[in-house]
Amino acid sequence: MNHIKGKIFFIACALCAFMVLSAFAWDGSSGAKGYDVFFQANQDYKEGAYERAASAYERLISEQFVGGSVYYNLGNCYVRLNRLGKAILNYERARYLMPRDSDLDFNLRYAKEMTKDKIEESSSFPIFQWIDYFGISAVFWLFVILNLLFWASLLMRLWIRSEWSFYMVICLGLLWGIVGVSGTMKWYSETNDKRGVVIAPQMNVHSGPDERETVLFKLHEGSMVMCEREEEGWILIFITPEKRGWTKVGSVERIKKPAQPKIAH
Amino acid sequence: MVRDIYKCCFWMIALVVCLFCCADLAGAQATVSLEVHSKEASLSDTIKMVVKIQGNKQALHPVIYGLEPFDVTEGGTSSHFQVINGQIGKGVDYIYYITPKKKGKFIIGPAEVLINGKKYESQTVHLEVREPPSESGEKKGSLFLTAVLSDDRGYIGQEFIYTLKFYRTKDVSDINLILPEIQGLTFKKLGEHKAYTSLLQGVRYSVIELRYAIIADKPGAYTVPPAYLKMKVLSERAHSRGGRLFDFFDDPFFNIARARPLSIGSNPIGLEVNPLPQEGRPADFSGLVGKFSLRTSLMPTRLKKGESSTLTAVVSGKGNARLMPDLHIPEMKNVKFYTDQPTLNIETAFEGVSGKKTMKWALVPQKDGNYEIPSLTLSYFDPDLGQYVQSRTKPLTLEVLPGSIEEDTQKAEQKIHVEKPGKKEVNMQRFDILSIHEGLDGLKANRFQRLGIWPLGASVLLPPLVFLLVLGVKLYMGKNKLKEDTIIAKKAAAKFSKRMKVLTGDAPLLEIVKITNLYLNERLGLKSGSLTSEEVYEILIKNGVDKHLATDVKEILLSIEAAIYTGDEGKDHIGKRREGLIATIKKIDRALP
Structure with missing residues (x-):
């Protein structure tokens, strides 16, 4: 009988480990493509052909999943082209994918310093600030490992009901809960990111979705705003609860998580 | 108690004496300064002038040069003692009132003071004396307010100085100024107010002068409405009938006179603000209006290749x-330049708003030779001239000597051996973004991006599913075992009967005990092995069997045990007990749950 129990436990653990490891090992696409385009875009950038480089990076982004460096390079192109709005937009998008990249931090700070409007940016709640240093990918894989360990320890508790196994389950359960909640928050904040960047050189913010409505205030390229809702080519934005209004859709672009590529490999 | 007070007073006096002694020591470094309370005055004004001597009170009376064009009246002295940031200091102020005798621009000072045989000198001050304002024939009262504008017409961007003068011959208190409010004009206070005396229509008035800069938002004809002063006027008390004896109480300190509220207004003034002319507007005009100057300097002007020289440009002047x-x-061939952050200092003084902007560039020539630093230009609009002015600096020359890298390196190495270089803060010379990422890893998306929702979901959900599956299997297997045990228990009585019947009459009595134990183990799911009669009794009672029935079984087993241990088994000992035991076990089986 004990022999059978041992076999079940072994099979269960092996199954879990197989699933997790296969997820790590599995490559959803046949690998990164567009090396040539990437190389050429980098070359164009170095030669000062920023427009050409920018359009090549944009093409890469629209055709396949890319890493944060492509967004970063695209941001650099826009800085060189003096289009701060687009630059900040792409730097912020790159930050989703490489949140701890020092070059990105430096360039983003540079671009924000060049903007004309002084806008205070809100920060995360202190307890959850640590999560800003990790991308959703890192948090997810951490959760997957903890998930595996937690359920495996629970499985073990079915047969080994010792004191140490009890404390191990408690510790792993706590970690599992914290990382799980943080990961969910991260995922929610990324998928519901309301932030947008002004990409027009200057835009008027009206009291209503009409050109004839009163101009409440003006914003300049690169300013960070929060986008609330869209109505017939107009978007409701706000900076603070006291400063909100309507502007044309094309003047602001939402940062949001990079969208699915049109042609996924 | 009284002794304590005396003690306290003694120590306080001692402390004050010590402080004075220390102040005397500190007074070794004396300074003299000259202050005139206004830089502009009219022939009818009397202005306060103060010679301040810091660090010593033993100074002789100061000698002040440049006072020939003025009538001077001494206003007494004022001593002071102060502790600032732990530094003890004392000094004396010599106060004078000066009244100009003629108009013009005068330099007053320096003031010379002899302290302990050593001569100390102050700085000089400038004073411009103008004609007194034209007096209307109208008789002025004891309290009145005038408003004057520096110019009644000008240009957008120009700063107009609005001067308010409050003349009084009566004592007033609780003065409150209400400035005019007019759309399109902004008032900005200039410096602190000035107080002096002025002679008007033969009457000497105490004057308080305030100044504001007026900035127009848009062109147009404006009328600046009157400014108002609200105050309480202390009414003069009827002269005491007590004569000179009571004059002592005429001092304002004892004068509990009644105050009546009063509001006086200034005169309205017209102002015409014109737009800046389009004609002759330079391309680099930034909206600067006023009087400004531009100067440049280069330091050093002679250096070696690879070294840096600093080009400094200073724009200063009055206006916006x-x-x-x-x-x-402009770009220069073979010269790299790094721009420093410009510094801007704005000063709001009584005479108006002025500013100074300093810009620096570090020039690093890459080749030896003579370089001409091109001239810089500054465009501004001069409202006095009514036209745009371009201030252009002279080109500067930078002489660059040849210098090999090896030589520089050797010199640098020698320098390291000779002296330890002091550490300097690293300043950013230019600001720029960092370069692009060229590594191929940057192109690759991470697995999380590439994985679909199903693999992601599976990697999260699989461990709990596996756990639940195993738990289910375990529970199922436990249930089966229970079922098996129930079947065994149900068949236990029948097995008991079968086993008993198989026994021959001569079989050892111990076999009956074994079969009974086996029955109880199977029936109740026990793993106890052999049981004594007492243990069997307890188990049966615990499982709800009637006490008499349990006692019967116990007695049967006791008699068997007795027969075994005494060896009194006799013939057909099994046969004698078999039927009774089977019947009892059947009853027990029914009684058991």
Whole structure:
């Protein structure tokens, strides 16, 4: 009988480990493509052909999943082209994918310093600030490992009901809960990111979705705003609860998580 | 108690004496300064002038040069003792009142003071004396307010100085100024107010002068409405009938006179603000209006290849100084330049708003030879001239000597051996973004991006599913075992009967005990092995069997045990007990749950 129990436990653990490891090992696409385009875009950038480089990076982004460096390079192109709005937009998008990249931090700070409007940016709640240093990918894989360990320890508790196994389950359960909640928050904040960047050189913010409505205030390229809702080519934005209004859709672009590529490999 | 007070007073006096002694020591470094309370005056004004001597009270009376064009009246002295940031200091102020005798621009000072045989000198001050304002024939009262504008017409961006003068011959208190409010004009206070005396229509008035800069938002004809002063006028008490004896109580300190509220207004003034002319507007005009100057300097002017020289450009002047532009130097062949952050200092003084902007560039020539640093230009609008002015600096020359890298390196190494270089803060010379990422890893998306929702979901959900599956299997297997045990228990009585019947009459009595134990183990799911009669009784009672029935079984087993241990088994000992035991076990089986 004990022999059978041992076999079940072994099979269960092996199954879990197989699933997790296969997820790590599995490559959803046949690998990164567009090396040539990437190389050429980098070359164009170095030669000062920023427009050409920018359009090549944009093409890469629209055709396949890319890493944060492509967004970063695209941001650099826009800085060189003096289009701060687009630059900040792409730097912020790159930050989703490489949140701890020092070059990105430096360039983003540079671009924000060049903007004309002084806008205070809100920060995360202190307890959850640590999560800003990790991308959703890192948090997810951490959760997957903890998930595996937690359920495996629970499985073990079915047969080994010792004191140490009890404390191990408690510790792993706590970690599992914290990382799980943080990961969910991260995922929610990324998928519901309301932030947008002004990409027009200057835009008027009206009291209503009409050109004839009163101009409440003006914003300049690169300013960070929060986008609330869209109505017939107009978007409701706000900076603070006291400063909100309507502007044309094309003047602001939402940062949001990079969208699915049109042609996924 | 009284002794304590005396003690306290003694120590306080001692402390004050010590402080004075220390102040005397500190007074070794004396300074003299000269202050005139206004830089502009009219022939009818009397202005306060103070010679301040810091650090010593033993100074002789000061000698002040440049007072020939003025009538001077001494106003007494004022001593002071102060502790600032732990530094003890004392000094004396000599006060004078000066009344100009003629108009013009005068330099007053320096003031010379002899302290302990050593001569100390102050700085000089400038004073411009103008004609007194034209007096209307109208008789002025004891309290009145005048408003004057520096110019009644000008240009957008120009700062107009609005001067309010409050003349009084009566004592007033609780003065409150209400400035005029007019759309399109902004008032900005200039410096602190000035107080002096002025002679008007033969009457000497105490004057308080305030100044504001008026900035027009848009062109047009404006009328600046009157400004108002609200105050309480202390009414003069009827002269005491007590004669000179009571004059002592005429001092304002004892004068509990009644105050009546009063409001006086200034005169309205017209102002015409014109737009800046389009004609002759330079391309680099930044909106700067006023009087400004531009100067440049180069330091050093002679250096070796690879070393750096600093080009400094300073724009200064009066007007809307906040609009002073950032100047740019044109590209120069074989010279790299790094721009420093410009510094802007704005000063709001009684005479108006002035500013100074300093811009620096580090020039690093890459080749030896003579370089001409091109001239810089500053465009502004001069409202006095009514036209745009371009201030252009002279070109500067930079002489660059040849210098090999090896030589520089050797010199640098020698320098390291000779002296330890002091550490300097690293300043950013230019600001720029960092370069692009060229590594191929940057192109690759991470697995999380590439994985679909199903693999992601599976990697999260699989471990709990596996756990639940195993738990289910375990529970199922436990249930089966229970079922098996129930079947065994149900068949236990029948097995007991079968086993008993198989026994021959001569079989050892111990076999009956074994079969009974086996029955109880199977029936109740026990793993106890052999049981004594007492243990069997307890188990049966615990499982709800009637006490008499349990006692019967116990007695049967006791008699068997007795027969075994005494060896009194006899013939057909099994046969004698078999039927009774089977019947009892059947009853027990029914009684058991």
